Amino acid sequence: MRCCSRRKMQQVYRETVKDKHAIRGKCGVCGSNMFKFSGSACKNRPKGWYDARKREKRNRLAREKLLENTPKIVACFQSDEPQ
Ligand SMILES: [Zn+2]
Secondary structure (H helix, E strand, O other): OOOOOOOOEEEEEEEEEOOEEEEEEEEOOOOOEEEEEEEEOOOOOOOOHHHHHHHHHHHHHHHHHHHHOOOOOOOOOOOOOOO
8 A cells, every 4th residue: 555645765766758857766665656747857948938937926926915915896887778
């Protein structure tokens, strides 16, 4: 049975799967296979791509934090035209 908890990998080796770096290994306790993606292997991104992504994420988090404390407004429109 798998122990399904976070443990150190044994017999670790790296490989590349679908343009991503991955780590494959075995659990030291139960011996089941472990697998983890560890980042993109694609290194030919345009200049500033990583910085732009970081900035975008930071902006999104800031926006969400700002909206968190804002009460939701419910708008209702009424028409004057006769039905
Ligand atoms: Zn295990």
